[in-house]
Amino acid sequence: MLNFTVGPVMSSEAVRAIGQEHVPYFRTPEFSEVMFENERLVREFAHAPQDSRVCFMTGSGTASMEATVMNVLSPKDKAIVVNGGSFGHRFVELLQLHQIPHHEISLDYGQPLTEAHLAPLANQGYTAFLVNMGETSTGVLYDMPMIARFCQANGLLLIVDAISTFLADPFDMEALGADVMITGSQKALACPPGISLIVLSPRALERVNQNHSVSMYLDLKSALKNGERGQTPFTPAVGTLLQINQRLRDIKAAGGVESELKRMKMLSQDFRQKVAPLPFKMFTTSPQNGVTALSPQGISAYDIFTTLKDEYQIWICPNGGDLRDRVFRVGHLGALTTDDNTTLINAMLDMQKRGLIK
Numbered sequence: 001m002l003n004f005t006v007g008p009v010m011s012s013e014a015v016r017a018i019g020q021e022h023v024p025y026f027r028t029p030e031f032s033e034v035m036f037e038n039e040r041l042v043r044e045f046a047h048a049p050q051d052s053r054v055c056f057m058t059g060s061g062t063a064s065m066e067a068t069v070m071n072v073l074s075p076k077d078k079a080i081v082v083n084g085g086s087f088g089h090r091f092v093e094l095l096q097l098h099q100i101p102h103h104e105i106s107l108d109y110g111q112p113l114t115e116a117h118l119a120p121l122a123n124q125g126y127t128a129f130l131v132n133m134g135e136t137s138t139g140v141l142y143d144m145p146m147i148a149r150f151c152q153a154n155g156l157l158l159i160v161d162a163i164s165t166f167l168a169d170p171f172d173m174e175a176l177g178a179d180v181m182i183t184g185s186q187k188a189l190a191c192p193p194g195i196s197l198i199v200l201s202p203r204a205l206e207r208v209n210q211n212h213s214v215s216m217y218l219d220l221k222s223a224l225k226n227g228e229r230g231q232t233p234f235t236p237a238v239g240t241l242l243q244i245n246q247r248l249r250d251i252k253a254a255g256g257v258e259s260e261l262k263r264m265k266m267l268s269q270d271f272r273q274k275v276a277p278l279p280f281k282m283f284t285t286s287p288q289n290g291v292t293a294l295s296p297q298g299i300s301a302y303d304i305f306t307t308l309k310d311e312y313q314i315w316i317c318p319n320g321g322d323l324r325d326r327v328f329r330v331g332h333l334g335a336l337t338t339d340d341n342t343t344l345i346n347a348m349l350d351m352q353k354r355g356l357i358k
């Protein structure tokens with residue numbers, strides 16, 4: 001199997017080897033050391049400001065999105081949320097569910113966010129800004145420096161869902177003045193699903209400590225307290241945390257986050273060059289490194305996904321809803337190489353020869 005989806009993605013041999021072992025008991029100083037190292041490396045790779053903390057939550061990325069909304073925000077906030085696809089929509093639903101007043105910036109699929117969207121919202125009493133740095137459903141990378149300038153000028157707390165962009169696109173929490181960064185184990189971390197994590201700036205930590213707890217399992221106060229001794233309140237996905245540790249150490253040994261970002265950029269550019277002669281259109285002008293969204297012509301995007309899966313044992317990522325037949329996505333996250341890109345392109349060329357791609 002060759003997996004070009006956007007998660008779960010393929011893991012390195014070293015990460016997979018851990019998956020084969022027994023899962024150890026975790027209330028030990030040894031496991032606490034692993035957790036301290038995980039926190040240290042995540043903070044380093046996110047360029048988190050001093051005195052930031054990291055919460056490791058057992059649950060997929062959405063658990064950390066929800067924990068953030070419940071613990072960092074309160075009904076006294078007035079948030080701005082960018083909705084350019086299914087993950088932006090998820091933030092909107094979470095704000096609705098938890099009764100956080102908000103204004104939604106609704107974008108067409110694939111459309112970038114511009115100054116024109118933000119200007120009317122300046123000086124309107126907003127307190128927080130929520131954005132999916134990469135809207136993985138359409139492959140759009142938002143202009144984070146522009147968003148950060150707006151947030152700084154208006155004193156807004158900046159909450160960034162970097163679930164598909166952390167370790168794939170440049171992200172400097174301190175330079176952006178971002179307060180929260182969220183990611184998950186099955187995207188660029190290239191581990192099995194089960195863990196998501198939240199990096200909190202000192203300003204975000206202050207809010208967590210001031211707000212009333214509204215959940216037991218997703219309570220960040222208790223996650224932070226336990227984290228002080230390298231532990232979690234409840235049994236975490238221990239095996240996945242050990243795999244995350246391996247992956248973070250491997251990135252560090254290979255030159256750190258900058259090398260990993262270079263590798264990701266090289267992989268996505270290699271694919272985009274190789275796919276250019278095929279009759280697909282790039283779905284967005286500002287793509288993330290982790291995913292290329294493409295529109296085929298005269299054939300259903302979903303059928304391309306199905307044929308590649310059933311006849312070539314290659315998985316690309318289909319879209320759901322309105323985009324099902326219009327867009328497919330090729331992920332670049334995980335243990336992929338330029339040779340793997342060539343294998344996928346050759347399969348697409350073969351489909352073209354057979355008249356299945358026109």
Ligand SMILES: *Cc1c(COP(=O)(O)O)cnc(C)c1O
Pocket residue numbers: 007060061062063087132134135136161162163164184187
């Ligand atoms: C994958 C992803 C999520 C979270 O999805 P889960 O299925 O809950 O892990 C959230 N936001 C973005 C941008 C994503 O790519």
